[in-house]
Amino acid sequence: MGVEIRVEGLTKSFGRQTIWQDVSLTLPAGEISVLLGPSGTGKSVFLKSLVGLLKPDRGHIWVGDRDLPYLPEAQLYETRKLFGVLFQDGALFGSMNIYDNVAFPLREHTKKSESEVKRIVMEKLELVGLLGAEKKLPGEISGGMKKRAGLARALVLNPEILLVDEPDSGLDPVRTSYLNQTIVDLNAEIGATFLIVTHDINTARTVPDNIGLLFRRELVMFGPREMLLSSEEPVVRQFLNARKIGPIGMSEEKDVSELEAEAKQGHDPGKLPPIPPQLMTSDGRIRPGQHAPGAWCAAHGVTPPPGSFVDDLGRNWVEEWPRYVASMAPAGGPPPGAHPGGAPGHFPGNPPPGQQGAGAGY
Template sequence: MSHAQLTRDDETRSYEDIYANGIIADHDPGVTHSVNIKNVKKSFGSFDVLTGLNIDFADDSITTVLGPSGTGKSVLLKHIVGLLEPDSGVVEVFGQDIWRVSPKERQEIRKRFGVLFQDGALFGSMNIYDNVAFPLRKHTDKRESEIRQIVMDRLEEVGLTRAVSKFPGEVSGGMKKRAGFARALVLNPSVVMFDEPDSGLDPVRTSLLNDLILKVHAEHGGTYVLVTHDIRTARKVSDYVGVVWKGKLIHYGETEEAFNSDMPFVRQFLSGDSVGPLGMD
């Protein structure tokens, strides 16, 4: 098997077993993983969200995680950045189980992450410049002149140098996303997480945001993890695609392998077909 990919001639496990138990990603020789999720389970009351999820994200690559609403994709991201503690299982980041270190050590690990939330999560009382500068002012001892250089460089990358004085309520949804992206990058993170970055954007602006993600990744590298429902985004930006269903990883492999999969659920979800195991319930 190539990178955690279940192929057509894999006869060791039935599709029913995969749906019930998920898959465990195999490591390719020479591929390093900064983020490793091992049999993670998480419930909220009686609602089981993650039911034994295993996934390793290849470094210096873009991985997209797809799946129906409510299947645990965003909850997975919150586990990776240490905002949610699993009921069981291991969240290993940069070689450390983040729930077996001190809160101070966990906070230091978080500084190596950048996160772009659905709506940009900008502070409404701050202009674009101050929003992007916020992590540098909070987490570093840099002089204001140094902060300005970093912030303006990042804003130039995302095409927002003319919007530095505007407030979030004065700019478009696409500009908020780009500002959130710039803020996610100011601490030069090793891992960047995108929680539905294309949410609320029209197809053209989604495509432009995808171009920006590819451009910045090509320039700076890093491990990028995207959660999205947009199949076009997954096809355009991804090196790897993971598919989550019912709280488990049921497919993980290179992008074209995912789109050529003959697993009924994967094929149905990526094609948007109404016929298959996924229904309205």
């Protein structure tokens, strides 16, 4: 199971430039969280701070019971072993084949025999669908395969926390969908705590259990997926709907005169789009971090936009969910590991539309 991360009052500056200030959030153990924000709002800086590569000006990062910014060097080094990181471009060594790239952390940080290294590397390559490509160089494979090779390398030390920096960068929408499916399947398989930085709205709307948004040097909102997808907060609504109307401008934020001009012209921010069903695992299992569709809205008296939680086959998962849970439950109990309420999925023998395992060729 993954480790909970609690961030309290975190502030980071470079010289006189404040990147963000007083950021507080909790990444629940074993759940998938997404961090959004316009370009230049410090999302990658936040990831580097979480893993201890950058020290904040003030604040706390609790990884379990360890306050990471204040750890002695030796303890910081040990705590970093809890993390796996997938960089934007995969960050593979160009002179090494895929096998040696994935094996590198094991050879660098452990004393395992080569036979044990091989077993682990092949296991992780199989997990991300890259068996058969281990002898190829990074220059001989596609962008999607590079991402998955980087993901395999991030997994070889069995991390309890996985940081993923813009997995969609450089990928077309189809390959991004395949990679999203791989991430969801991995979360179900290894139970790690995931934090994904992305600009991809489809990823943000369908993959995570929680969403956060950075803007104007602060964390505007962080919470369950349904909370943000039903939010009337102007910047959240603008970003998640990819609209021009709102506080975000071409160069970071709009000034007061621009916002006043928009208001005078009576621009309508538009209706909130339906909240889609959450992406399910390839085999239909329930991830522990998932919640019943519509559960947050119901618990907080929020009416979701019309058409929410309806899949491509026209099934309303608020209505279908109880039958799904019953169909998946072993005799005498709920599905193993199911969070109370669970998540949308498919009935056995009826694959969810558009959800497939990771393809080997992208």
